[in-house]
Amino acid sequence: MMTDYSIVDSRPAGKAVQFGAGSIGRGFIGQLFSQSGYEVVFSEVDPRLVEALNAARSYPLRVVSENGDLESEVRNVRAVSGLDAQAVAREIADAEVVGTAVGANILPRIAPALAAGLALRWESGNEAPLNVILCENLVDADRAFRSMVADRLEGADKDRLTRLVGFVRASVGRMVPVMTDDMREGNILRVWVEEYDHLPVDAEGFVGPIPSIYNMEPVAPFELYVQRKLYIHNMGHAAFSYLGQLRGHRYIWEAAGDPAVVRVAAAAMRESARAIAAEHGVDAAPLLAHVEELLGRFANRKLGDTIERVGRDLPRKLAPRDRIMGSLELCSRMGIAHEEIVEALAAALLFDDVASTSVRDQIAAGGPRAVLTGLCGMRPEDPDLARALDRYESLRSGRPRP
Numbered sequence: 001m002m003t004d005y006s007i008v009d010s011r012p013a014g015k016a017v018q019f020g021a022g023s024i025g026r027g028f029i030g031q032l033f034s035q036s037g038y039e040v041v042f043s044e045v046d047p048r049l050v051e052a053l054n055a056a057r058s059y060p061l062r063v064v065s066e067n068g069d070l071e072s073e074v075r076n077v078r079a080v081s082g083l084d085a086q087a088v089a090r091e092i093a094d095a096e097v098v099g100t101a102v103g104a105n106i107l108p109r110i111a112p113a114l115a116a117g118l119a120l121r122w123e124s125g126n127e128a129p130l131n132v133i134l135c136e137n138l139v140d141a142d143r144a145f146r147s148m149v150a151d152r153l154e155g156a157d158k159d160r161l162t163r164l165v166g167f168v169r170a171s172v173g174r175m176v177p178v179m180t181d182d183m184r185e186g187n188i189l190r191v192w193v194e195e196y197d198h199l200p201v202d203a204e205g206f207v208g209p210i211p212s213i214y215n216m217e218p219v220a221p222f223e224l225y226v227q228r229k230l231y232i233h234n235m236g237h238a239a240f241s242y243l244g245q246l247r248g249h250r251y252i253w254e255a256a257g258d259p260a261v262v263r264v265a266a267a268a269m270r271e272s273a274r275a276i277a278a279e280h281g282v283d284a285a286p287l288l289a290h291v292e293e294l295l296g297r298f299a300n301r302k303l304g305d306t307i308e309r310v311g312r313d314l315p316r317k318l319a320p321r322d323r324i325m326g327s328l329e330l331c332s333r334m335g336i337a338h339e340e341i342v343e344a345l346a347a348a349l350l351f352d353d354v355a356s357t358s359v360r361d362q363i364a365a366g367g368p369r370a371v372l373t374g375l376c377g378m379r380p381e382d383p384d385l386a387r388a389l390d391r392y393e394s395l396r397s398g399r400p401r402p
Helices: 024-037 047-056 087-094 102-123 141-150 156-164 223-246 257-280 286-299 307-311 323-334 340-347 358-366 368-373 385-396
Strands: 017-018 040-044 058-065 067-077 077-081 097-100 129-132 165-169 192-193 199-202 214-217
Touching: 017 024, 017 087, 017 129, 017 192, 024 058, 024 067, 024 097, 024 192, 024 199, 040 047, 040 058, 040 087, 040 257, 047 058, 047 077, 067 257, 077 087, 087 102, 087 192, 102 129, 102 141, 102 156, 129 141, 129 192, 129 368, 141 165, 165 199, 223 257, 223 307, 223 340, 257 286, 257 323, 257 340, 340 368, 340 385, 358 368, 368 385
Parallel strands: 017 040, 017 097, 040 077, 058 192, 097 129, 129 165, 199 214
Antiparallel strands: 058 067
16 A cells, blocks of 8 residues: 555644755655645755755655555745855754754764854744754764764853754665656656655654654664664665675665575574664564565665665775674674674675775785775684685685585
8 A cells, every 4th residue: 555645734833944855855854844744944055956946846756666656746845055054044043843864974064054053043032942853874973963063052052052952863764766867757856765654763862842743753762773774774785785796686676586695685684683682672573574574675676776876885884883794793792693694794895896996905905804804893813704704705706605
């Protein structure tokens, strides 16, 4: 059954300022804000998007699935240039809620505009609580962004930041494809999305009343959901990419239909699910059910997600706390078998990363051990290091797994 994307509450809810009008900004957060009755003001640096949003005051959102598509209009939207810090500040001064979906590396660039908006807000006497929902792939995004904003405030405003502004972590699970010209069908604003549209957020991050936002799910403790996204969803997605490329696939949906890939990648996701359940002392069944749900979502060919896009940027994705190595460490610490995550790690070392050649160059210069101990942070005495090296050689030579 397709979701009905009409506005669920037409009562005016005030203004929501959304930093970033890209795939997640328009394809998820802006949609949820609009459905909740907010006027949505995008802060966006692409002048084409700013102009188009202000001309149309809406944009088409198409939910795509193997069972058919459903397109609707996300209404009551406009935009200001993210390059005009004062214009953005004026919008924040009387906003009810703020969202970000700009990428972790862009947060320092939007911190000045948020700080200026808060200062203007308090100068005008508006001390209503304001919550900033952070839809970023960054560990401790709340603390990091709060610090960036605090550094740009002075005097009493630093105290007001603590009392009046919540920095709220979110777990963005919706998959949005990279839009091509054919998919846009002549409209730069059109965005395709999968049907899944739930947004878990950190219930403990809010200041004041939690705003009522459609399909936003405040949960605590939030760390379980952070790990679920990073160590099940992101790790599984990466595993399908690395293993899928070895099998000659171009798209994730092709890898998700290959029994040889699914056997390893799905088992790796289940390993992580059991480790997360063990760490938090919860029943593993809902997490394992989430694995099965993701397997179906990864197989959605309408998303058109490529192996290359999902797997690229190995230096980040093989870092110690990221999807592969973080999953490995958690399983090891909780005493959960993790042979399939090791297999995914070995496949990653063979991945042709067109976005960064540094891993390939390191392997050429010092072998895979140098990457595993340097970039990945594995200790020389770690038994998983020997296992990963053995699996790397097996995969490289095409030797079947015993």
